[in-house]
Amino acid sequence: MRKCSLNSLNAVFEKLANDSALYMPVDGDKGADYKKWEMGDELSSALNTNRSAKDFFFPQTENLMEFKVSGKEIEVIDTRDEKEDFVVFGVRACDAKSFDILDTVFLSEPCDSYYANRREHATIVTLACTRPSETCFCNVFGIDATKPTGDVTCWKTADDMYFEANNEKGKAFIEKIADLTEECDSKAVEEQQAKTKEILKKLPLADLKTEKFGKDKTAEFFDAPEWRELSTSCLGCGTCTYVCPTCQCYDIKDYDTGHGVIRFRCWDSCMYSEFTKMAHGNNRLSQLERFRQRFMHKLVYYPTNNDGVFGCVGCGRCLAKCPISMNIVKVMKALGGNDGE
Numbered sequence: 001m002r003k004c005s006l007n008s009l010n011a012v013f014e015k016l017a018n019d020s021a022l023y024m025p026v027d028g029d030k031g032a033d034y035k036k037w038e039m040g041d042e043l044s045s046a047l048n049t050n051r052s053a054k055d056f057f058f059p060q061t062e063n064l065m066e067f068k069v070s071g072k073e074i075e076v077i078d079t080r081d082e083k084e085d086f087v088v089f090g091v092r093a094c095d096a097k098s099f100d101i102l103d104t105v106f107l108s109e110p111c112d113s114y115y116a117n118r119r120e121h122a123t124i125v126t127l128a129c130t131r132p133s134e135t136c137f138c139n140v141f142g143i144d145a146t147k148p149t150g151d152v153t154c155w156k157t158a159d160d161m162y163f164e165a166n167n168e169k170g171k172a173f174i175e176k177i178a179d180l181t182e183e184c185d186s187k188a189v190e191e192q193q194a195k196t197k198e199i200l201k202k203l204p205l206a207d208l209k210t211e212k213f214g215k216d217k218t219a220e221f222f223d224a225p226e227w228r229e230l231s232t233s234c235l236g237c238g239t240c241t242y243v244c245p246t247c248q249c250y251d252i253k254d255y256d257t258g259h260g261v262i263r264f265r266c267w268d269s270c271m272y273s274e275f276t277k278m279a280h281g282n283n284r285l286s287q288l289e290r291f292r293q294r295f296m297h298k299l300v301y302y303p304t305n306n307d308g309v310f311g312c313v314g315c316g317r318c319l320a321k322c323p324i325s326m327n328i329v330k331v332m333k334a335l336g337g338n339d340g341e
């Protein structure tokens with residue numbers, strides 16, 4: 001383990017930014033969001049950024065390719081331009097875990113080479129939480145907020161920033177900042193972890209139960225009467241899917257530029273009435289069906305297809321952002337997740 005004093009953190013950032021693009025959460029008027037670090041920017045201490053870190057690998061819109069047509073000839077142009085390495089600093093444990101979920105989707109065969117390309121070029125530096133908020137429930141899904149994954153894990157104490165490499169990419173990162181950091185023991189980190197674990201135990205959502213959900217529970221929940229009341233006020237705005245670090249649905253469209261065609265993809269939402277609309281119409285005609293799809297996917301379908309792993313990381317963004325205050329916690333409780341207590 002290595003550390004640097006917080007007073008010299010800017011020097012570390014400067015060194016990293018001289019080497020490759022460096023992104024981190026920075027406070028703005030409307031909360032924290034990732035931005036490319038420039039001298040003077042300060043690492044935010046907010047828990048969640050408004051937009052999750054998935055944007056780095058699965059951006060809201062991206063061009064996939066262009067077609068140039070001349071006569072009967074069609075030229076296919078690869079428009080990918082991410083060739084540079086970059087560092088994402090300050091990723092929290094929940095967002096770091098969301099990369100595992102996204103990897104399962106995008107890196108399974110057939111591999112999404114756009115996503116894979118960005119993952120290869122990125123070094124993920126995570127930051128342990130010390131003041132989890134009352135909307136956090138990552139622990140419910142087995143995530144340790146005091147030791148997030150990633151290529152490098154960091155812990156920020158009152159005076160220092162601690163760094164620990166988790167793999168070869170992480171070791172290369174630590175090597176880059178070796179002359180600005182010093183070898184140290186893990187005593188201060190362990191003390192911080194113990195304190196944070198006490199806070200995590202007392203969070204209002206710490207006792208949320210997942211046992212009732214998971215693999216092969218489709219028949220149990222699909223026709224549950226609770227879906228009607230739960231979905232009745234849903235506006236179908238899609239906010240919950242856009243802020244969610246694990247939502248990964250997209251649409252692919254062609255745009256006629258007048259000289260050719262640009263094929264692009266953009267995020268889609270299962271909450272939208274046009275989602276998966278096909279020539280024969282839409283297969284989910286009501287908001288109840290669309291609403292049910294989102295939560296069944298997180299709590300039942302994804303675990304069914306992925307060895308019981310849930311499709312939610314308990315980041316709490318949907319708890320904070322839904323305009324009608326509906327969220328996955330309310331759904332779990334309404335479906336009897338915490339019955340029998």
Ligand code: SF4
Pocket residue numbers: 233234235236237238239240241271321322323324325326327
């Ligand atoms: S659950 Fe909330 S955020 Fe999600 S689509 Fe419905 S109203 Fe919008």
Ligand code: SF4
Pocket residue numbers: 240243244245246247298311312313314315316317318319328
């Ligand atoms: S469903 Fe809500 S709490 Fe779970 S990962 Fe998505 S935004 Fe976060």
